[in-house]
Amino acid sequence: MAEQGHRQRPRLVLVATPFQGHINPLLQLSAILHSKGFSITIVHTQFNSPDPSNCPDFNFLFIQDGLSDHDIASLDLTAIVLVLNDRCRLPFQECLAKLVEEQETDDDRIVCVIYDELSYFSEAxxxxxxxxxxxxxxxxxxSFLARSVLIEMYAQGHIPLADPMSQEAVLEHPPLRLRDLPISSFGPMKNFFKLMGNARDVRRSSAIIYNTMDCLEESSLTKLQQQCHVPIFAIGPVHKIVPAPSCRLLEEDSSCMSWLDKQAPNSVIYVSPGSLASTNEKDLIEMAWGLANSKQPFLWVVRPGSVHGSECFESVPGGLREIVGERGCVVKWAPQKEVLAHNAVGGFWSHCGWNSLLESVSEGVPIICRPSFGDQKVTARYVSQVWRVGLHLEDELERGEIERVVRRLMVDKEGEGMRQRAMNLKEKAELCIRTGGSSYNSLNKLVELIKSF
Known part of the structure; x- marks a missing residue:
């Protein structure tokens, strides 16, 4: 629906990449820029399209993406993004040209296109x-710096790695080891590096926005800015700046909130593998036993279709419901930001996707890191070795080790230190977005740049 009361605002066109971990930050950025006086049009593919009724302040335009049922069923995320960039170029060009033609006044003109780095077809x-x-x-x-190291190693013929689990240090980017580099597990290696090279290319764009903050990445941001010929604006965490709509590709089960209300403060370990990762039945059973044996209450998200060979949690052999017992609450999807803000939650077993990391840090919740692929491995290493707000659960899942790690985080003195450091980061994150903070100042400079176009 058009923004009837806001037609005289300068307009921004924002282009989404159709995965939940990309859509939600883009909606949050849109809400921030709307609060700064811009009119918002979001262009999205038909695949994984958000519900416009959840975002009444924005215009939505949907373009044909050319994805076949076979493309989607393949679950090859790299191939899907490459196909989108190939087949969305012309539909987006036509969509954008029509928007330009329909501009009514100079006040209503499109001043800028802001696009997700994986929707680089937008720039042309x-x-x-x-x-x-x-x-x-x-x-x-x-993660961006780690990707750059990886691209150089690939160009020099050092990828694939002789030992993917190598503990050897990456000298260009401490504290990473070779095993922490963000190599994709989807499709042919050449496709991954084609995508990473395209996403890294700034082309003729005027600036780069990062959903991050100085208190986490100041030195890396400084290094990036020295390498980059356009300004970089670190304005995160974007989900904390203004109230924003979200895209729910899975229906949230809010009943878990009443279950949390009955638990003691800082007693619950929240377990969620994110919106894309999957596991096998053996690992799921080890997780169930390890969580149950830890004697800690746990809220566990088991997404439909996330277990290989099983349609849902109940169909996994081994009596998981009996193992979980009354101590555990299992849901198909949870309202994560609300869960992490609940005072009963004292730890987060996470895949270490960047959005989840920011949401956890913003609430002062320490983390058990179990990365699945790509950039998650970089973030997990920083959580355990640099920010020291969590533990890295590596190698094969085994119930005894899971039990020990959960208790180290939730019960032991070691976990108390991590919780205190996580609370310190929460306070620093709040300072970043307050008046005079680094993200606050960076956002204002971004708005000034956009208004100068």
């Missing part, structure tokens, strides 16, 4: 129509 269309463009990177500076 913006340039062809003489519109400035800005890249929005939903990941972090550390």
């Amino acid at each position: 269309a913006a340039h062809n129509l003489k519109l400035p463009s800005i890249i929005f990177r939903t990941n972090n500076a550390n």
Whole structure:
């Protein structure tokens, strides 16, 4: 629905990448920029399209993406993004040209196109129509630097690694080891490096926005800015700046909130593998036993279709419901930001996606890191070795080790130290977005740049 009361605002066109971990930060950025006086149009593919009724302040335009049922069923995320960039180029060009033609006044003109780094097809269309463009990177500076190391290693013939589990240090980017580099597990290696190279290319864009903050990544952001010929704006955590809508590709089960209300403060370990990761039945059973044996209450998200060979949690052999017992609450999807803000939650077993990391840090909740692929491995290493707000659960899942790790975080003195450091980071994150903070100042400079176009 059009923004009837806001037609005289300068307009921004934001282009989404159709995965939940990318859509939600883009909606949050849109809400921030709307609060700064801009009118918002969001362009999205038909695949994984958000519900416009959840975002009444924004216009939504949907373009054909050309994805076949086979493309989607393959679950090859790299291939899907490459196909989207190939087949969305012309539909987006036509969509954007029509928007330009329909501009009614100079006050209503499109001033900029802001696009997710994985929707880089947007830049050419913006340039062809003489519109400035800005890249929005939903990941972090550390991961971007690690990707750059990886791309150079690939160019030199050092990828694939002789030993993918190597503990050898990456000298260009401490504290990473070779095993922490963000190598994709999806599809052919050449496709992954093609995608990473395209996403890294700034092309003719005028600036880059990062959903991160100085208190986590100041040195890496400084290094990036020294390497980059356009300004970088670190404005995170974007989900904390203004109230924002979210895209729910899975229905949230809010009944877990009343279950949390009955638990003691800082007693619950929240377990969620994110919106894309999957596991096998053996690992799920080890997790169930390890969580149950820890004697800690736990809220466990088991997404439909996330267990290989089983449609749902109940169909996994081994009597998981009996193992979980009354101590555990299992849901298909949870309202994560609300869960992490609940005073009963004292730890988060996470895949270490960047959005989850920011949400956890913003609430002062320490983390058990179990990364699945890509950039998650970089973030997990920083959680355990640099920020020291969590433990890295590596190698094969085994119930005894799971029990020990949960108790180290939730019960032992070691965990108390991590919780205190996590609370310190929460306070620093709050300072970043307050008046005079680094993210606050960076956001104002971004707005000034956009208004100068």
